[in-house]
Amino acid sequence: MRVLLDVKNLSVTDLRDQDEIIHDVSFSVAENSCLGIVGESGSGKSMITRALLGITNPWLKSQGAAVFKSQDSERDLLQEDENTMRKIRGKQIAMILQDAMSAFDPIAKIGDQMAETFVENKNLTRKQSLTLAKEALGLMNIHDPEQVVKKYPHQLSGGMLQRCMIATALAMEPDLIIADEPTTALDSINQGQVVEEFKMIRQKMGTALIFISHDLGVVKHLSDRLLVMKDGAAVEYGDAGDIFRNPQHAYTKYLIDTRLELTESFKKAMRKGDHNG
Amino acid sequence: MAKLIEIKDLEKSYLKVGVNFGGSRAKILNGVNMTIEAGACVGLIGESGSGKSTLARLIMGLEKPNKGSILFEGLPANQWIKNNKGKMSVVFQDYTASVNPRYTAAEAIAEPLYASGAVKDLDRHIERLLAKVGLEQAVKNRYPHELSGGQLQRVCIARAIATNPRFIVLDEAISSLDVSVQSQILKLLHQLRVEMNITYLFVAHDLQAVSHLCNKILFLYQGKIVEELQSGELAMAKNQYARDLLASVIPFEV
Amino acid sequence: MAGFWNRFRKDRLAMGVSFFLLLVIGLAVLAPLVAPYDPTVQNIIDKFQGPSLAHLFGTDQLGRDVYSRILYGGRVTILVSVLTMIVTILIGTVLGVIAGYFRGTVDDVIMRICDIMLSFPSEVLILAIVGILGTGITNIVLATVIAKWAWYVRMIRSIVIAFMDSNYIRFAKVAGCSTWHIVRKHLLVGAIGEIAVLATLDTAAIILNISALSFLGLGVQPPTAEWGMMLNEAKNVMTTNPGQMLAPGMAIFLVVAAFNFLGDSIQEALNPKINKGFSTKRYSLLDSLFARKKAVTQ
Numbered sequence: 001m002r003v004l005l006d007v008k009n010l011s012v013t014d015l016r017d018q019d020e021i022i023h024d025v026s027f028s029v030a031e032n033s034c035l036g037i038v039g040e041s042g043s044g045k046s047m048i049t050r051a052l053l054g055i056t057n058p059w060l061k062s063q064g065a066a067v068f069k070s071q072d073s074e075r076d077l078l079q080e081d082e083n084t085m086r087k088i089r090g091k092q093i094a095m096i097l098q099d100a101m102s103a104f105d106p107i108a109k110i111g112d113q114m115a116e117t118f119v120e121n122k123n124l125t126r127k128q129s130l131t132l133a134k135e136a137l138g139l140m141n142i143h144d145p146e147q148v149v150k151k152y153p154h155q156l157s158g159g160m161l162q163r164c165m166i167a168t169a170l171a172m173e174p175d176l177i178i179a180d181e182p183t184t185a186l187d188s189i190n191q192g193q194v195v196e197e198f199k200m201i202r203q204k205m206g207t208a209l210i211f212i213s214h215d216l217g218v219v220k221h222l223s224d225r226l227l228v229m230k231d232g233a234a235v236e237y238g239d240a241g242d243i244f245r246n247p248q249h250a251y252t253k254y255l256i257d258t259r260l261e262l263t264e265s266f267k268k269a270m271r272k273g274d275h276n277g
Numbered sequence: 278m279a280k281l282i283e284i285k286d287l288e289k290s291y292l293k294v295g296v297n298f299g300g301s302r303a304k305i306l307n308g309v310n311m312t313i314e315a316g317a318c319v320g321l322i323g324e325s326g327s328g329k330s331t332l333a334r335l336i337m338g339l340e341k342p343n344k345g346s347i348l349f350e351g352l353p354a355n356q357w358i359k360n361n362k363g364k365m366s367v368v369f370q371d372y373t374a375s376v377n378p379r380y381t382a383a384e385a386i387a388e389p390l391y392a393s394g395a396v397k398d399l400d401r402h403i404e405r406l407l408a409k410v411g412l413e414q415a416v417k418n419r420y421p422h423e424l425s426g427g428q429l430q431r432v433c434i435a436r437a438i439a440t441n442p443r444f445i446v447l448d449e450a451i452s453s454l455d456v457s458v459q460s461q462i463l464k465l466l467h468q469l470r471v472e473m474n475i476t477y478l479f480v481a482h483d484l485q486a487v488s489h490l491c492n493k494i495l496f497l498y499q500g501k502i503v504e505e506l507q508s509g510e511l512a513m514a515k516n517q518y519a520r521d522l523l524a525s526v527i528p529f530e531v
Numbered sequence: 532m533a534g535f536w537n538r539f540r541k542d543r544l545a546m547g548v549s550f551f552l553l554l555v556i557g558l559a560v561l562a563p564l565v566a567p568y569d570p571t572v573q574n575i576i577d578k579f580q581g582p583s584l585a586h587l588f589g590t591d592q593l594g595r596d597v598y599s600r601i602l603y604g605g606r607v608t609i610l611v612s613v614l615t616m617i618v619t620i621l622i623g624t625v626l627g628v629i630a631g632y633f634r635g636t637v638d639d640v641i642m643r644i645c646d647i648m649l650s651f652p653s654e655v656l657i658l659a660i661v662g663i664l665g666t667g668i669t670n671i672v673l674a675t676v677i678a679k680w681a682w683y684v685r686m687i688r689s690i691v692i693a694f695m696d697s698n699y700i701r702f703a704k705v706a707g708c709s710t711w712h713i714v715r716k717h718l719l720v721g722a723i724g725e726i727a728v729l730a731t732l733d734t735a736a737i738i739l740n741i742s743a744l745s746f747l748g749l750g751v752q753p754p755t756a757e758w759g760m761m762l763n764e765a766k767n768v769m770t771t772n773p774g775q776m777l778a779p780g781m782a783i784f785l786v787v788a789a790f791n792f793l794g795d796s797i798q799e800a801l802n803p804k805i806n807k808g809f810s811t812k813r814y815s816l817l818d819s820l821f822a823r824k825k826a827v828t829q
Contacts, residue, residue, distance in 0.1 A: 040455040040457060040458075041426060041455055157324060157325065157326050158325045158326070159324070159325075185325070186325070186482075187323075187324045187325060187482035187483075187522075188482065188483070188484050188522055188525045188526050188527075189324065189521055189522055189525045190324070191525070191527065192525035192526070192527060193525075195527060214455050214456050214457075215456050216456065216529060217527045217528070217529035218527060220529065221527055244531045245531060254457065255456075255457055256531060258456065258457040258459075258460045258461070259456055259457070259460075259529055260529065260531070261460040261489075262456065262459060262460050262463075262485050262486060262489060262529075263485055263528065263529045263530075264489075265485075265488050265489040265508075266484060266485040266488040266489065266511075266526065267528070269488045269508050269509060269511045269512075270511050270512050270523070271512075334701075337701070337704075337705050338704075338705070339701055339704060339705070358705065358707055359707070362706070362707035363706055363707055365705055365706075366702075366705065366706065367701070367702055367705050369698040369701075369702070371698060374697055374698045374699070375698040375699055375702060376699050377697075377699045377716075377717055377720075377721070379720055379721070385699075388702075388703060388706065388708065388716075389702075389706035389707075389708070391708075391712070392703070392706050392707045392708040392709070392712065393706075393707060436702070440706070446705075
């Protein structure tokens with residue numbers, strides 16, 4: 001499979017105190033594949049994607065190479081200027097953030113906000129954009145997009161807003177979607193739905209995905225390859241299935257074990273019920 | 278088991294956002310009925326926005342219900358707190374906002390002790406509490422911004438158990454922590470409950486964490502308790518929402 | 532709190548201004564000991580003398596030593612202003628905390644009274660009160676306090692309400708901490724910084740107010756020295772001896788500016804801007820015209 005994004009020796013330094021936040025990280029994302037990036041808070045997983053998209057604070061310096069190979073061109077994202085990056089962001093690389101509630105303007109209707117993105121970036125008329133917005137919501141298995149489009153952010157649940165954000169990102173038809181902790185703030189039902197949507201995106205649309213989370217359960221469900229981060233460095237990188245079955249690094253083992261503990265009692269409880277019922 | 282808390286027909290509504298006149302209210306809680314037995318660990322599951330935090334605040338006496346009653350051993354919440362200072366406690370989700378950033382960990386832990394008048398041997402008491410929650414003594418004089426998430430939440434737990442409470446509300450107490458830290462804190466909470474015989478109300482949206490810790494689980498949906506299950510009977514849920522919720526949990530197997 | 536003092540100490544403007552104000556207040560307090568002459572002693576023969584060794588700031592139209600009058604005038608202007616500010620802040624804090632902490636009916640009653648007070652333009656109110664009660668320093672102070680207390684109550688109530696929304700205050704309530712404990716150890720400790728900003732900025736405004744009223748002849752009466760009063764007297768001899776306005780004018784200007792800078796500095800020291808000192812202005816105007824980020828990443 002063709003490689004879409006090739007990151008080599010990415011380092012991010014805080015110029016104020018010369019502290020290396022990200023240290024020499026390399027990975028690649030192939031077309032139509034999903035890379036899961038896992039790690040605890042402070043491991044630098046979000047910082048990587050911000051460095052790639054050029055949206056870090058001014059006192060952070062990025063080094064290394066991040067070659068993005070879209071259909072017509074090959075660019076090093078770290079070397080490009082702001083104007084080019086602005087064109088790439090949202091169109092070729094879309095980002096979905098954790099807190100959907102704050103990503104939307106509280107005083108505008110959802111439909112209008114989604115349409116605004118399309119009008120801006122896809123050169124459609126408002127009417128066409130609104131139709132596209134409704135179609136995109138329909139793709140997300142949201143029943144009644146007509147109604148959702150007319151609502152304000154505070155009238156929708158967190159899970160719903162998250163799916164609207166995903167729909168917006170999808171409608172832009174990007175080559176790569178970066179999802180930063182998209183399910184962390186959601187409850188089980190909404191989490192399940194969002195994960196299903198991502199699966200569908202992978203199958204139907206062939207969009208590549210970088211999925212960042214500290215929840216191994218969700219990551220395992222979606223990822224082909226896995227990058228484990230600790231304190232700014234890559235601790236393990238490779239095929240997701242292999243790593244889960246046979247983790248090489250002690251830290252990866254620790255993450256897997258603690259996650260298993262959490263699920264154990266739930267599974268036991270569900271099984272017990274089956275025996276009785 | 279004796280009933281510690283009895284909630285009947287509880288209703289709570291807020292004025293709708295953006296409406297000043299006409300009294301249009303949004304009903305968050307619409308007739309909640311539940312009991313919490315002494316010594317139990319009760320989990321309250323609901324989506325974000327389902328009203329679980331509102332319910333927790335009503336139970337703690339921080340807000341007053343519009344209809345219905347919350348009785349602690351027969352007394353309303355505020356009166357029970359007055360008669361039993363320090364016997365109810367709470368651990369919040371946002372640990373960074375749960376301690377006053379201007380005070381050290383030791384000062385934060387000492388606060389409920391001052392309130393209940395238990396100031397003898399304060400230093401040693403704090404040292405014992407820190408040890409109980411698995412923190413090193415050096416944490417005593419550190420400020421909140423100098424501690425990690427897990428450490429800060431442990432300080433909040435130490436503060437919550439300082440006065441030997443009978444009842445602790447855990448309001449999404451582990452939701453903001455990393456998954457690897459979550460199971461450590463859950464173990465700690467379980468250990469403390471058994472050792473000190475505390476009743477827990479564990480409000481959460483994570484079914485796996487709740488089933489790990491609790492013996493009774495309540496499902497809050499659209500302002501009402503729609504299902505009540507013992508932790509061993511999860512697969513026997515009857516209510517559709519509860520069944521959907523249970524089915525949606527993403528399994529983790531290696 | 533340590534963080535605040537560290538940042539405050541590093542701010543050279545803040546330290547300079549604080550030192551200046553301490554000096555000014557010190558001189559005002561010690562005026563009877565420091566002033567070379569009695570400020571009311573007239574010596575017509577020596578009138579309108581320029582600055583000399585005998586008279587640092589010269590003499591005014593009645594031969595009085597301007598320097599001594601500035602020092603004594605400072606007592607009135609600054610000390611009275613600070614006193615007014617303290618009284619207003621005390622009333623504002625007590626009522627603001629009560630309204631913000633207890634909410635409900637108490638809050639509504641206090642807020643409606645504030646609304647009524649705030650519906651009067653403060654300058655007009657002050658003039659009206661002075662008109663009714665008569666002139667003199669006590670009456671100006673009274674008038675200023677009456678005109679300004681409602682504004683403070685509003686400001687401090689907002690600060691308190693914001694604090695009340697924090698989890699640590701909820702915990703304290705559930706743990707059975709007394710209201711007084713919560714107010715003292717959490718609300719006041721947290722709000723003191725913002726109240727300090729209000730206080731310093733308002734002192735500057737009060738100084739201007741009192742000086743203005745004295746200038747208009749409604750405050751201090753001659754022969755008492757007061758900066759606004761001195762400006763009034765200097766106004767009368769503006770054509771023949773314009774220099775006489777300098778001393779009181781500069782005094783008012785410098786002290787008011789100093790209080791304003793102090794207020795700004797306290798506000799900055801309270802809010803750590805982590806990237807302070809690191810220039811974020813790496814773009815030159817030309818660069819932004821051509822939309823090229825001057826590479827920080829090179």
